[in-house]
Amino acid sequence: MPLSLSNAMITFVGAGSMAEAIIRGLTSQGQGDPARITVLNRQDRSRLNALQQTYGVSYAVEPADKDGAIAQADVVVAAFKPKDAIEGITALRPLLRRSQLLISVIAGLSTSTIQSILHTTDQPIVRTMPNTSSSIGLGATGLSFTAAVSEEQRQLAVDMFSSAGIVTVVEEAQLDIVTGVSGSGPAYIYYMMEAMIEGGIRGGLSPEAAKQLTVQTVLGAAKMVELTGEEPSQLRRKVTSPNGTTQAALETLQSHDFSAAVTKAVLRAAERAGELGQAISTQASSQK
Ligand SMILES: NC(=O)C1=CN([C@@H]2O[C@H](COP(=O)(O)OP(=O)(O)OC[C@H]3O[C@@H](n4cnc5c(N)ncnc54)[C@H](OP(=O)(O)O)[C@@H]3O)[C@@H](O)[C@H]2O)C=CC1
Numbered sequence: 001m002p003l004s005l006s007n008a009m010i011t012f013v014g015a016g017s018m019a020e021a022i023i024r025g026l027t028s029q030g031q032g033d034p035a036r037i038t039v040l041n042r043q044d045r046s047r048l049n050a051l052q053q054t055y056g057v058s059y060a061v062e063p064a065d066k067d068g069a070i071a072q073a074d075v076v077v078a079a080f081k082p083k084d085a086i087e088g089i090t091a092l093r094p095l096l097r098r099s100q101l102l103i104s105v106i107a108g109l110s111t112s113t114i115q116s117i118l119h120t121t122d123q124p125i126v127r128t129m130p131n132t133s134s135s136i137g138l139g140a141t142g143l144s145f146t147a148a149v150s151e152e153q154r155q156l157a158v159d160m161f162s163s164a165g166i167v168t169v170v171e172e173a174q175l176d177i178v179t180g181v182s183g184s185g186p187a188y189i190y191y192m193m194e195a196m197i198e199g200g201i202r203g204g205l206s207p208e209a210a211k212q213l214t215v216q217t218v219l220g221a222a223k224m225v226e227l228t229g230e231e232p233s234q235l236r237r238k239v240t241s242p243n244g245t246t247q248a249a250l251e252t253l254q255s256h257d258f259s260a261a262v263t264k265a266v267l268r269a270a271e272r273a274g275e276l277g278q279a280i281s282t283q284a285s286s287q288k
């Protein structure tokens with residue numbers, strides 16, 4: 001039977017926010033079968049229990065069971081922090097078969113560094129940059145593939161992340177800027193929302209009303225861009241009456257270099273992804 005999302009065994013190595021976002025996206029959209037999903041981490045058993053209770057996935061705790069969960073998987077998802085990447089990928093080295101697909105969600109970590117830690121270029125690797133909105137089926141994921149990834153495995157990876165949102169296949173070099181735009185992006189919007197809510201409260205609204213109005217405003221604005229097909233700049237102009245309230249607000253934002261600050265933030269996140277990747281690469285080389 002060809003490998004697909006409906007029959008693939010998927011093991012998550014790492015059970016944090018990102019693993020949960022993908023698992024929730026996969027299972028709540030009815031695409032991934034919880035019975036085929038196993039999660040493991042280093043030590044936090046209560047976390048594994050919680051994931052089992054919530055999503056019906058299996059987990060492995062004992063070393064032999066963890067090794068078994070990796071060995072039996074069609075897809076192994078590396079979902080640990082960049083600082084744990086060398087330890088985590090090194091531990092996979094003796095366990096992975098060349099037929100298994102390794103998916104990394106680790107910011108900045110290049111496939112060439114993974115290949116160097118695994119001592120092979122033959123392992124099929126998909127490097128991804130998802131975001132936490134995958135948990136509600138509204139994720140935005142960038143993907144790139146190494147040459148060893150088969151057509152079937154490419155489709156499986158695209159299907160896996162498409163089940164939790166949109167997928168854009170990019171050259172690996174672009175994944176750092178994908179991180180800057182959409183990987184870290186939800187945090188910029190939350191930051192903006194925090195500030196809007198604060199403004200509402202300072203102006204006299206109750207915290208609940210300020211939050212409700214802010215949430216609906218952000219939802220509505222994103223949906224307007226999506227559904228009208230109009231550019232954000234066009235939609236902005238439609239809100240902005242000459243000499244009106246929006247103009248006054250935007251002038252205040254401009255006086256604080258809002259637009260430049262956001263653009264710089266996106267580029268800085270991308271640069272930081274590169275730094276994280278470079279640090280892992282340097283450390284991996286020094287351990288050879
Ligand atoms: N959070 C986000 O918005 C996004 C994160 N990412 C990427 O996802 C990755 C994970 O981030 P996030 O989920 O936030 O991190 P968390 O800190 O929430 O989770 C990390 C998990 O990795 C586990 N872990 C660490 N080392 C190992 C190991 N050697 N073997 C098995 N499990 C291990 C930890 O287990 P234990 O607790 O037992 O130590 C924990 O379950 C990062 O590399 C990040 O760059 C990508 C896109 C968005």
Ligand SMILES: O=C(O)[C@@H]1CCC=N1
Nearest residue numbers: 107131179183184185
């Ligand atoms: O902050 C981070 O490093 C991770 C990667 C993208 C979002 N969160």
